[in-house]
Amino acid sequence: xxxxxxxxxxxxxxxxxxxxxxxxxxxxxxxxxxxxxxxxxxxxxxxxxxxxxxxxxxxxxxxxxxxxxxxxxxxxxxxxxxxxxxxxxxxxxxxxxxxxxxxxxxxxxxxxxxxxxxxxxxxxxxxxxxxxxxxxxxxxxxxxxxxxxxxxxxxxxxxxxxxxxxxxxxxxxxxxxxxxxxxxxxxxxxxxxxxxxxx
Amino acid sequence: xxxxxxxxxxxxxxxxxxxxxxxxxxxxxxxxxxxxxxxxxxxxxxxxxxxxxxxxxxxxxxxxxxxxxxxxxxxxxxxxxxxxxxxxxxxxxxxxxxxxxxxxxxxxxxxxxxxxxxxxxxxxxxxxxxxxxxxxxxxxxxxxxxxxxxxxxxxxxxxxxxxxxxxxxxxxxxxxxxxxxxxxxxxxxxxxxxxxxxx
DNA sequence: GGCTTTTGACTAACTAGTCAGTAAGTTTCC
DNA sequence: GGAAACTTACTGACTAGTTAGTCAAAAGCC
Numbered sequence: 290x291x292x293x294x295x296x297x298x299x300x301x302x303x304x305x306x307x308x309x310x311x312x313x314x315x316x317x318x319x320x321x322x323x324x325x326x327x328x329x330x331x332x333x334x335x336x337x338x339x340x341x342x343x344x345x346x347x348x349x350x351x352x353x354x355x356x357x358x359x360x361x362x363x364x365x366x367x368x369x370x371x372x373x374x375x376x377x378x379x380x381x382x383x384x385x386x387x388x389x390x391x392x393x394x395x396x397x398x399x400x401x402x403x404x405x406x407x408x409x410x411x412x413x414x415x416x417x418x419x420x421x422x423x424x425x426x427x428x429x430x431x432x433x434x435x436x437x438x439x440x441x442x443x444x445x446x447x448x449x450x451x452x453x454x455x456x457x458x459x460x461x462x463x464x465x466x467x468x469x470x471x472x473x474x475x476x477x478x479x480x481x482x483x484x485x486x487x488x
Numbered sequence: 489x490x491x492x493x494x495x496x497x498x499x500x501x502x503x504x505x506x507x508x509x510x511x512x513x514x515x516x517x518x519x520x521x522x523x524x525x526x527x528x529x530x531x532x533x534x535x536x537x538x539x540x541x542x543x544x545x546x547x548x549x550x551x552x553x554x555x556x557x558x559x560x561x562x563x564x565x566x567x568x569x570x571x572x573x574x575x576x577x578x579x580x581x582x583x584x585x586x587x588x589x590x591x592x593x594x595x596x597x598x599x600x601x602x603x604x605x606x607x608x609x610x611x612x613x614x615x616x617x618x619x620x621x622x623x624x625x626x627x628x629x630x631x632x633x634x635x636x637x638x639x640x641x642x643x644x645x646x647x648x649x650x651x652x653x654x655x656x657x658x659x660x661x662x663x664x665x666x667x668x669x670x671x672x673x674x675x676x677x678x679x680x681x682x683x684x685x686x687x
Numbered sequence: 688g689g690c691t692t693t694t695g696a697c698t699a700a701c702t703a704g705t706c707a708g709t710a711a712g713t714t715t716c717c
Numbered sequence: 718g719g720a721a722a723c724t725t726a727c728t729g730a731c732t733a734g735t736t737a738g739t740c741a742a743a744a745g746c747c
Contacts, residue, residue, distance in 0.1 A: 459653050
């Protein structure tokens with residue numbers, strides 16, 4: 290009923306998301322404390338607890354915040370030509386993370402907590418389902434247009450996401466941005482040799 | 489100099505590794521405490537600290553323990569025919585983890601701590617290098633035998649490891665053992681379409 | 688006796704969350 | 718126009734719980 294019709298630029302909730310973002314990039318997830326978020330926020334820890342009752346609730350909201358942003362960026366890929374569109378999607382999935390390396394670390398930490406945090410698991414699952422849907426659709430379009438062979442699009446999308454997640458993990462664990470390029474090349478080989486009509 | 493020439497079955501160090509293994513499977517890495525390890529060990533926390541000064545030292549030793557076991561299992565693959573050998577290696581890398589699901593969770597948690605724990609990073613790096621070396625060698629053998637095309641074996645091995653790590657991550661994050669089979673199929677497609685001589 | 692191993696009690700530090708109270712702004716009603 | 722009632726945002730002090738690591742003393746073993 291009395292929903293705030295618009296939020297000012299200094300909306301506390303959004304500022305806390307920004308503070309959490311900075312705290313996560315600086316300290317990682319495992320060592321993250323409400324104190325660190327409060328410091329970035331410039332207020333007391335009680336102020337943070339005023340807006341988010343528990344740490345878990347705050348971090349679930351943060352995942353929504355950051356995964357929504359991610360969905361936005363891949364939603365900006367507007368090309369309709371299947372081959373080109375698939376390439377651009379893979380670019381977004383595999384090359385963009387370079388710009389957010391510190392966050393990638395924290396995100397892998399959070400992913401590894403999915404088995405213990407249902408709120409995390411649900412959000413990562415939804416995000417993965419959405420990206421896989423995007424891939425499946427473009428592959429199906431390509432099959433319809435005759436540029437891709439009549440493969441199992443669902444499986445092909447999962448295969449590409451496996452490469453994407455492998456790249457993300459390897460980038461963090463081996464502190465090696467080249468893992469993204471290796472994966473990009475592997476994804477291309479997969480598209481060219483398995484999906485492409487002639488092969 | 490004074491290395492113990494042989495260790496009895498009730499070697500305290502080994503028993504603590506076993507206790508750590510059980511504690512990790514039960515509680516995961518993030519929540520792991522010395523107390524939990526001590527309970528599995530059946531002794532006090534101080535007894536654990538007598539054998540390992542710090543938690544970090546203990547867990548580094550545990551990684552050696554468990555990664556050495558892993559290397560042993562893939563070292564048991566003795567087939568020399570390149571195509572068959574590559575398939576068996578991929579089976580070990582992609583299907584065996586089903587038996588150690590709880591440990592897979594803990595291992596992903598530890599992998600995500602590599603950026604903060606040099607001791608972890610070093611061990612995961614060495615293990616990855618070894619597995620990649622095994623893959624590269626079998627691919628090179630296949631190229632020499634004419635069953636594989638003249639591809640960049642180093643890259644192909646990295647591509648396969650990307651699929652393997654993607655499968656491991658996805659299995660844990662999405663609580664879905666089918667991710668391993670999806671990856672197995674993707675790896676086969678990669679081998680058949682990119683590596684195989686005819687294609 | 689002397690060595691290794693283990694215990695129990697301890698500490699020092701940290702952390703999520705609580706709570707009473709403050710201050711500033713907003714709405715309601717006369 | 719102004720007072721009362723209420724809401725939002727916050728603070729500082731606090732608690733209750735947890736945890737890695739220490740240490741002196743005891744127990745077991747050769």
